[in-house]
Amino acid sequence: MKLITNWIITFAFFSGFFFSMPCNRLYAQDKVIAIVNKEVITQKDLNDFMHFMRMQYSKELEGKALEEKLKGMRSDLLNRLIEERIILQKAKEEKIDINQERVKERIDEIKKHYPSEADFEQDLAKQGLVQADLENKIREQIMTYYLIEQKVRSKITVRPEEITSFYQEDKRRFIKAEERLLTVIILDDENMAKTISYQLRLGVKLEELAAKYPFSTDILSASKGQELRQEIEDTVFKLGIGEVSEPVEIDQQFYVFKLDDIIGSQQMSLSQAKDNIREFLVEKKTQKALAEWLDELKKQSYIKIFEN
Numbered sequence: 286m287k288l289i290t291n292w293i294i295t296f297a298f299f300s301g302f303f304f305s306m307p308c309n310r311l312y313a314q315d316k317v318i319a320i321v322n323k324e325v326i327t328q329k330d331l332n333d334f335m336h337f338m339r340m341q342y343s344k345e346l347e348g349k350a351l352e353e354k355l356k357g358m359r360s361d362l363l364n365r366l367i368e369e370r371i372i373l374q375k376a377k378e379e380k381i382d383i384n385q386e387r388v389k390e391r392i393d394e395i396k397k398h399y400p401s402e403a404d405f406e407q408d409l410a411k412q413g414l415v416q417a418d419l420e421n422k423i424r425e426q427i428m429t430y431y432l433i434e435q436k437v438r439s440k441i442t443v444r445p446e447e448i449t450s451f452y453q454e455d456k457r458r459f460i461k462a463e464e465r466l467l468t469v470i471i472l473d474d475e476n477m478a479k480t481i482s483y484q485l486r487l488g489v490k491l492e493e494l495a496a497k498y499p500f501s502t503d504i505l506s507a508s509k510g511q512e513l514r515q516e517i518e519d520t521v522f523k524l525g526i527g528e529v530s531e532p533v534e535i536d537q538q539f540y541v542f543k544l545d546d547i548i549g550s551q552q553m554s555l556s557q558a559k560d561n562i563r564e565f566l567v568e569k570k571t572q573k574a575l576a577e578w579l580d581e582l583k584k585q586s587y588i589k590i591f592e593n
Contacts, residue, residue: 478539
């Protein structure tokens with residue numbers, strides 16, 4: 286059984302979109318495909334679910350990877366929509382109140398992944414939505430999160446002996462991967478980035494360049510398989526110690542990487558691994574408890590699915 290996602294995805298009609306649709310499409314969109322207690326789920330709810338999920342996952346994925354992710358969701362889409370509707374109904378019954386500032390913060394996070402406000406609004410319009418629709422869905426999403434925290438996650442405990450036992454069962458799983466320590470130079474101008482890269486490779490000190498050019502720097506610790514963007518991983522793991530990369534463009538900024546050191550793989554101690562183990566065990570127990578809690582909610586609910 287698939288567990289619910291964090292996204293709450295029931296969308297309301299708004300009049301401009303509703304009346305602009307051709308009649309045959311309108312009837313198909315308005316078709317009731319399920320009933321959950323006193324609420325109906327229509328074909329439009331299902332379609333809007335996919336649109337909303339596309340917007341959410343586009344923050345992390347793009348192109349083929351995004352389409353494959355969405356394709357893999359389609360088979361259990363209605364079941365997940367029913368589960369989320371049940372949880373949202375329970376959240377409303379519990380009168381969970383959400384601060385509007387939390388909703389605004391989440392909207393602002395989404396907007397950061399667009400070049401401009403106009404691009405954000407254009408993407409919403411493509412999905413047949415306005416910002417008020419998105420705000421409503423995010424508010425429902427946070428309501429659901431709070432309810433799960435209250436009813437499930439807050440009751441999960443992991444004892445110290447469970448962590449020790451998990452570590453002793455397979456220490457090989459806790460081998461710390463090779464780590465690369467890098468200096469990152471960040472610029473807004475491509476030509477300047479090429480100049481900085483070239484000068485560093487000639488042996489000019491970074492401090493000298495900082496006196497001549499406007500750029501910022503950061504320190505990066507990187508291991509293969511971490512959540513690095515592919516273009517960064519492809520670049521930094523080709524470098525030898527002391528080598529400098531060509532500029533890499535990411536989100537309209539240019540990054541130059543200098544490899545400072547390589548730390549070989551090593552066995553993690555229990556004290557080093559315990560936080561990761563605790564997090565893993567909490568998540569594992571939470572998934573099991575969430576599935577049981579959700580099954581109980583389903584037993585208490587009226588659910589009717591209309592087959593095609």
